[in-house]
Amino acid sequence: MKSSTEAVTVDEAAPRGSAGEVFRAFLKLGLTSFGGPIAHLGYFRDELVTRRKWTDEAGYADLVALCQFLPGPASSQVGFALGLLRGGPLGAFAAWAAFTLPSALLLLLFAFGAAAFEGPLGAGLIHGLKIVAVAVVAQAVWGMARALAPDRERASIALAAVLIVILPAGPIGQISAIVIGGLAGLWLCRRGPAPTTGHLTFAVPKRVGIAALALFFLLLFLLPVISAALSSQGLALFDSFYRAGSLVFGGGHVVLPLLEAEVVRPGWVSEDAFLAGYGAAQAVPGPLFTFAAYLGAVMRPEPDGIAGAAIGLVAIFLPGFLLLIGALPFWDAFRARPLAQAAMRGANAAVVGILGAALYDPVWTSAILSPYDFALALTGFVLLTVWRAPPWSVVALLAASGIGLNLL
Incomplete structure (x- = not known):
């Protein structure tokens, strides 16, 4: 078995590519990868493991x-x-930019055009997209419950999280639910398969890893203090999205309740605009996280528009x-610990x-x-x-049905 140090050492003979090659490969994926994170991982495997052989299956x-x-x-x-792995730090940035920008630009265009959706057609379209959100979040809750809460212990933790989120609404309730869930897991969830070890091949020095973790926590705890002290809306916006991104466990759809607490409840984005954008993001x-570009663009306090989307x-x-x-x-060393x-x-x-609570409020309500709305959501x-x-295709169908219902 490899040690944790050996596990992150790059084979000197491993092929390396350029940032341009990485950008082209991920731009293709960014333009064609529909279906959510699980589907994305399948696309990555087909394109980068099977066809391009950037790494092996293990x-x-x-x-x-x-x-x-x-x-x-x-x-x-x-x-x-x-x-x-393929192109070094520039390759990492190229992969993120190429995979993210196509959907971010499409949602930015939707944000700029949303104000033009007035009258019966526009109202019907927005309502249809809100019904899409019901179907998509219900699917996410169903799938995640089967995978992440399949037994009595974890189902009970999930139920307790619903109650915790309902009582102190907002980010405090969600953070408390995750922390209490983790503590309950130490007591109730010790049974599980032992992890495999020893396949990672990244030359990331420990000092770099420690610096990245230190920066993560510094931003998480200092951004709220600095933005409040400076009364800066730009910093407050960065802080809200950073905090939401820090707490997304279990899948991209979990960002919905976190962002709703950060941007809808303070009044930065209306509930209708929030849910319409989430429907359009499907x-x-x-990645679903490009929903943040839409939200940044439709903010009412400045910075909004392109600047808000970038932030x-x-x-x-x-x-x-x-x-x-x-x-x-x-x-390798961390995941071998049963308590972790x-x-x-x-x-x-x-x-x-947390996501189940969001399915009811604000999505369902x-x-x-x-x-008729219920029938469309169930469909x-x-x-x-x-x-x-x-x-x-479901987005197109329900959006068109929402227009039809509104016209009738």
Whole structure:
């Protein structure tokens, strides 16, 4: 078995590429990767492991396990790491930019055009997109509950998380639910398969990993203090998106309740605009975290527009990448600890409860206003979960149905 130091040493004979090669490969993926993070990981494997052979199956599986363990957007973290492996730091940035920008630009265009959606057609479209959000979040809750809360102990943690989130609404309730879920996991969730070890091949020195982790925590705790002291809306915006990106366990859809607490409750973005943008985000390829570009653009306090979109996009991805860089030198040693695994099982179960609470409020309460709305949402849910329909097709169908209902 390799030691943790050996596990992050790059084979000198391993092929290396240029940042341009990485950008071209990930731009193709950014334009064609529909279907959410699990589908993205399949696209990555086909293109970069099977066809281009940037790494082997064991190394890819190990990388996926790491990124699913950490908070943050798992598919983007995997892409960032593959870019780092192939092209160094510039390759990592190229991978993120190429995979992220296509969907971010599409959502930015939607944000700029959203103000033009007035009258019956526009109102129907916005309502249809809000119904899409119901179907998509219900699918996410269903799938995550089966994977992350399959037994009595974790189902109970998920239920407790719902109650915790409902009582002190907002970020405090969500953070408390994750922390309490992790502590409960130490007690209730110690059973589980032993992790495999020894496949990572990244030359990340421990001092770099420690510096990345230190920066992650410094930004997490100091940004709220600095933004309040300077009364800077730009820093407050960066802080809100950074905090949301720091707490996303279990999948990209979990960012919905976190962002809702950060931007809707303070009045920066209306609830209707928030849910319409989330529905539109299901129709574009690439990572769901690009929803932040839309939110930054439709903010009412400045900075908004392109500046707001850029701030939101960088801030929401940054914590996941800092944690990834920080974890690479220590991953094998850390994940071998049973208590760490138990805590993460409890935290992931709590995430199911957080997303379940968001399914009711604001998603359901804002979108389901009649029996017809319920029928449309149920149709979308069945299409996604049973028929495995592409999300973009469900978005198109329900958006058109929302227009039709509004006209009738």
